[in-house]
Amino acid sequence: MEKAAETPPVIILVAPQMGxxxxxxxxxxxxxxxxxxxxxxxxxxxxxxxxxDMAAGAFDIMPPPQIYGSLADAIGDLHFTLAxxxxxxxxxxxxYSPREGIKQMADQYRAQPAGAFKAGLVFGRERSxxxxxxxxxxxxxxxxxxxxxxxxxxxxxxxxxLAYEWFLSQMSADVAAHRYHTxxxxxxxxxxxxxxxxxxxxxxxDGAFFRxxxxxxxxARNIRNMLSRxxxxxxxxxxxxxxxxxxxxxKPPLTPKSARNKKAAE
Amino acid sequence: MEKAAETPPVIILVAPQMGxxxxxxxxxxxxxxxxxxxxxxxxxxxxxxxxxDMAAGAFDIMPPPQIYGSLADAIGDLHFTLAxxxxxxxxxxxxYSPREGIKQMADQYRAQPAGAFKAGLVFGRERSxxxxxxxxxxxxxxxxxxxxxxxxxxxxxxxxxLAYEWFLSQMSADVAAHRYHTxxxxxxxxxxxxxxxxxxxxxxxDGAFFRxxxxxxxxARNIRNMLSRxxxxxxxxxxxxxxxxxxxxxKPPLTPKSARNKKAAE
Numbered sequence: 001m002e003k004a005a006e007t008p009p010v011i012i013l014v015a016p017q018m019g020x021x022x023x024x025x026x027x028x029x030x031x032x033x034x035x036x037x038x039x040x041x042x043x044x045x046x047x048x049x050x051x052x053d054m055a056a057g058a059f060d061i062m063p064p065p066q067i068y069g070s071l072a073d074a075i076g077d078l079h080f081t082l083a084x085x086x087x088x089x090x091x092x093x094x095x096y097s098p099r100e101g102i103k104q105m106a107d108q109y110r111a112q113p114a115g116a117f118k119a120g121l122v123f124g125r126e127r128s129x130x131x132x133x134x135x136x137x138x139x140x141x142x143x144x145x146x147x148x149x150x151x152x153x154x155x156x157x158x159x160x161x162l163a164y165e166w167f168l169s170q171m172s173a174d175v176a177a178h179r180y181h182t183x184x185x186x187x188x189x190x191x192x193x194x195x196x197x198x199x200x201x202x203x204x205x206d207g208a209f210f211r212x213x214x215x216x217x218x219x220a221r222n223i224r225n226m227l228s229r230x231x232x233x234x235x236x237x238x239x240x241x242x243x244x245x246x247x248x249x250x251k252p253p254l255t256p257k258s259a260r261n262k263k264a265a266e
Numbered sequence: 267m268e269k270a271a272e273t274p275p276v277i278i279l280v281a282p283q284m285g286x287x288x289x290x291x292x293x294x295x296x297x298x299x300x301x302x303x304x305x306x307x308x309x310x311x312x313x314x315x316x317x318x319d320m321a322a323g324a325f326d327i328m329p330p331p332q333i334y335g336s337l338a339d340a341i342g343d344l345h346f347t348l349a350x351x352x353x354x355x356x357x358x359x360x361x362y363s364p365r366e367g368i369k370q371m372a373d374q375y376r377a378q379p380a381g382a383f384k385a386g387l388v389f390g391r392e393r394s395x396x397x398x399x400x401x402x403x404x405x406x407x408x409x410x411x412x413x414x415x416x417x418x419x420x421x422x423x424x425x426x427x428l429a430y431e432w433f434l435s436q437m438s439a440d441v442a443a444h445r446y447h448t449x450x451x452x453x454x455x456x457x458x459x460x461x462x463x464x465x466x467x468x469x470x471x472d473g474a475f476f477r478x479x480x481x482x483x484x485x486a487r488n489i490r491n492m493l494s495r496x497x498x499x500x501x502x503x504x505x506x507x508x509x510x511x512x513x514x515x516x517k518p519p520l521t522p523k524s525a526r527n528k529k530a531a532e
């Protein structure tokens with residue numbers, strides 16, 4: 001992972017009602033490395049035991065949430081905020097997907113000197129969301145795309161999706177995509193695949209596998225293709241040799257490791 | 267949105283314990299258009315009132331979950347499954363990020379004739395996850411990246427993130443990214459920006475705004491830059507004219523719309 005932004009975005013909850021949702025939000029945030037929560041006029045005050053019970057310990061690690069009397073106060077020191085909400089009617093608005101909105105935010109962090117830029121994500125009340133007078137305080141809107149026939153996100157879910165996008169935006173592309181984990185062993189070099197194939201081909205010839213000589217070329221190619229696609233490891237190549245031996249009725253040759261184990265067992 | 271895959275991926279829950287988590291899973295699924303849930307040996311049987319209570323009505327819309335006695339049975343008709351789990355130790359595994367794993371899945375849907383391919387996402391028990399004997403039934407693993415110091419996803423959250431990635435994979439790129447919503451009005455053409463600037467420049471000259479003539483060029487350019495960056499709409503350009511008039515102490519000219527309103531009010 002690349003060095004994270006010095007001050008990742010603040011999560012601002014406007015007038016949340018249920019402590020459970022505040023707790024779920026803290027859990028969602030911390031899973032993705034966000035630690036600064038600000039709460040505007042929480043209905044049940046703060047601290048809130050229901051929130052702590054739902055946070056799976058997140059509040060023990062995060063700094064305590066700061067409480068504000070208005071959204072304007074809560075975002076006064078921030079340079080760029082995006083409001084997470086359905087698109088408001090009758091308002092001109094820059095509407096981003098979560099991915100694109102977070103990209104805008106991350107790009108701006110990168111463009112500014114460290115510590116000179118701080119951003120926030122604003123979330124509204126559980127039922128009624130954000131009021132238009134609150135939305136206009138942000139530079140744009142993030143709208144989570146969803147099933148038109150059923151769109152029912154709770155606060156913790158919305159925060160989770162945005163925090164996830166933030167976390168991904170801070171990861172280098174190679175970490176973010178795909179890894180082939182092979183443990184102690186590694187992918188077999190092509191020479192070992194060739195050796196395995198060579199042995200298998202001989203064994204198949206011996207076993208009269210290729211009954212129709214005309215088809216041998218195609219069948220052989222298909223088998224080699226399977227071997228390639230499986231991306232087998234050195235250990236698996238050895239296993240495969242053992243399988244051939246076993247099927248041929250020969251005792252499989254000891255691999256270095258099984259030889260060690262055998263010796264240790266003696 | 268492009269035409270969705272005819273048979274979006276199945277969500278398979280292996281031995282879930284809490285009905286609440288099954289309900290949260292259904293809600294997460296349906297938010298992103300997934301409707302087929304399969305449950306392997308649910309601890310508390312099925313149907314489960316706690317699940318229904320947590321689903322925010324999702325079970326009223328989805329077909330009823332199918333119950334299976336083993337994971338092998340539950341995925342018997344599927345062509346490609348990915349297991350969502352932390353990377354297992356001591357196993358050779360293709361490990362994908364959520365995004366890359368879902369991309370692999372969506373690519374395979376697109377490559378096959380409609381109806382000829384069906385995929386699934388497998389999720390394990392709340393605490394202990396999937397056993398290695400279950401993981402090997404899938405073609406690969408999806409591991410959700412997270413904060414190394416706090417990684418605490420519940421079942422519904424994990425499903426939400428994967429379902430979200432699936433939904434995005436089915437959207438066309440232009441829908442997924444960013445839209446500038448302007449409602450009834452539209453972005454102002456450059457000629458209107460020029461006209462607005464021309465009027466503002468005159469007003470500023472009249473008001474002795476440019477006290478240092480040497481700096482006028484730079485100051486003027488900066489103001490024009492702000493006007494451009496704001497991407498104002500035709501309606502906002504009219505509003506801006508009104509602001510200038512008001513500041514100059516002149517009555518703003520009636521816009522066609524306000525003229526209509528005035529007439530209607532008479």
